Amino acid sequence: MKPLQLIVCAKQVPDPEGPADALRVDTEAKKVIPIGIPPVINPFDENALEAALRIKNQIGAKVTVLSMGEKLSQPVLRKALAAGADELVLLMDQHFKDLDSFSTAYVLSRMIKKIETYDLVLTGRQAGDWDFGVTGVLIAEMLKIPVINLAKKVEIKDGSVFVEKLCDGGYEVVRADMPALVTVSGESGELRYISVRSLQASTKIPIGIFSAADLELDLERLTQRTICNLFAFQGERQCKFAEGESAQDKAENLVTLMKEDGIMRKIEKKGD
Numbered sequence: 001m002k003p004l005q006l007i008v009c010a011k012q013v014p015d016p017e018g019p020a021d022a023l024r025v026d027t028e029a030k031k032v033i034p035i036g037i038p039p040v041i042n043p044f045d046e047n048a049l050e051a052a053l054r055i056k057n058q059i060g061a062k063v064t065v066l067s068m069g070e071k072l073s074q075p076v077l078r079k080a081l082a083a084g085a086d087e088l089v090l091l092m093d094q095h096f097k098d099l100d101s102f103s104t105a106y107v108l109s110r111m112i113k114k115i116e117t118y119d120l121v122l123t124g125r126q127a128g129d130w131d132f133g134v135t136g137v138l139i140a141e142m143l144k145i146p147v148i149n150l151a152k153k154v155e156i157k158d159g160s161v162f163v164e165k166l167c168d169g170g171y172e173v174v175r176a177d178m179p180a181l182v183t184v185s186g187e188s189g190e191l192r193y194i195s196v197r198s199l200q201a202s203t204k205i206p207i208g209i210f211s212a213a214d215l216e217l218d219l220e221r222l223t224q225r226t227i228c229n230l231f232a233f234q235g236e237r238q239c240k241f242a243e244g245e246s247a248q249d250k251a252e253n254l255v256t257l258m259k260e261d262g263i264m265r266k267i268e269k270k271g272d
Contacts, residue, residue, distance in 0.1 A: 004061035004156065006052045007115065009108055009123040009139070010045040010080060012072055014038075016128040025232035032230070039076050044124025046191040048184040051154045052122050053084045053192065059156060062086045064115065068107055070097035074207060081202035082194045089208040096212070098224045105138035106222070110215045112143060120161055121181040125150055130225075133183075140181035148174050152187040 018037035025032055041049075052063045065080040068091040081088050091111055099107070112118060121140070126133035140147035152171055153164035161180050164171045166187065212219065242254035258264045 004055070004059070004120065005115075005118040006055060006061045006063045007112055007118050007121045008045065008049045008052050008063060008065045008080070008085070009121065009136070010049060010065050010067050010077065011042040011124075011127050011129075012039050012067060012069055012076060013042045013127060013129040015040045016043060025230060027231050030227040030230040039073050041076065041079060042124050042128045044126055044128065044184065044186060046124075047186055047188045048122040048124050048182075049080055049083060049085065050191045051151070051182075051184050051188050052120075055120075055154065055156055056084065061119075064089060066091065066108060066111055068092075068096055068104060068111075070094055078202040078205075078207075079194060079199070081205050082198040083191055087208070088205070089210065091210050091215070093212040095217075095219055095222055100223050100225045101132050101135045102138055103222045103224075105135050105142055107212075107215065107217065108135075109139050109142035110217060111210065112139070114210075114215065119178045120154075120156070121145075121179070122154070123181070123183050125183045125185045136181060136183040143179075143181070146176040146180040147182070148176055148180065149183040151182050151184045154182055154184065154188070 014034040014037045018034060022035045022037050023032055024035055049063075049065065052061070055061050056063055063085045064087040065077070065085045066089050067077050070092065072090050072092055074090070077088060077090065089111065091107060096107060112121060121136075121143070123136035123139070125136070127135070137147055137149060148161070148163045148165055150166040151163045152166055155162045156178075159178060160175050161178055161182065163174050163176070163182055165174045166185055212222075240257055242250045242257055244250035244253050255264065
């Protein structure tokens with residue numbers, strides 16, 4: 001019996017944990033430029049990878065990771081191989097720069113069709129940079145397969161996928177025939193610990209690299225994101241000091257200043 005074929009779509013993004021003051025907004029180019037923030041695998045996609053690896057450990061499966069972009073960092077994405085994925089495929093081309101969600105789904109779906117045999121596709125619920133949360137659903141639509149989103153747990157039984165899907169107040173269990181696509185949420189669990197030895201071993205595993213020409217894409221279907229306006233919030237700060245000869249005087253003056261600025265009224269309302 002052939003092992004299950006699992007495909008995980010993983011996006012490379014600037015580290016969401018990077019400091020906010022390291023982001024520069026270029027209003028003319030309409031871009032947010034991370035300064036000194038390293039790229040990482042999108043955290044929600046790491047959740048999807050962990051879900052795939054758990055299935056592999058439980059019942060056996062081959063896990064293939066796909067990543068798409070104009071420029072991709074192999075050391076960053078080899079983390080997927082170090083965690084336990086069997087294959088890493090990079091889709092790199094200048095035509096893949098700043099694509100919108102529909103175009104991204106189109107490129108990924110073409111690669112998945114090229115793979116031909118697959119049982120389950122897993123993606124993160126959304127990306128850590130743009131947070132659109134629609135690419136996974138669009139891939140499923142283009143592949144014409146069932147889709148279940150917001151998964152907190154994914155299991156495969158008797159040829160079907162069973163998903164604990166998040167909903168208001170808890171979760172519901174949803175079943176779908178395979179092949180299917182599941183978008184995975186952070187509640188499913190973080191990616192497992194990766195040792196230095198595993199990272200070193202991953203550097204010896206060959207990586208598949210494909211361009212737009214390899215996928216025979218219709219380039220007219222590739223559309224970049226359209227940003228109408230982009231600006232950085234410019235907040236103004238005013239600092240006032242509560243003066244006084246004693247601590248009591250300072251406290252009374254502080255209350256007076258807070259009343260003048262309307263802060264005390266907000267505090268009193270919350271107390272009510």
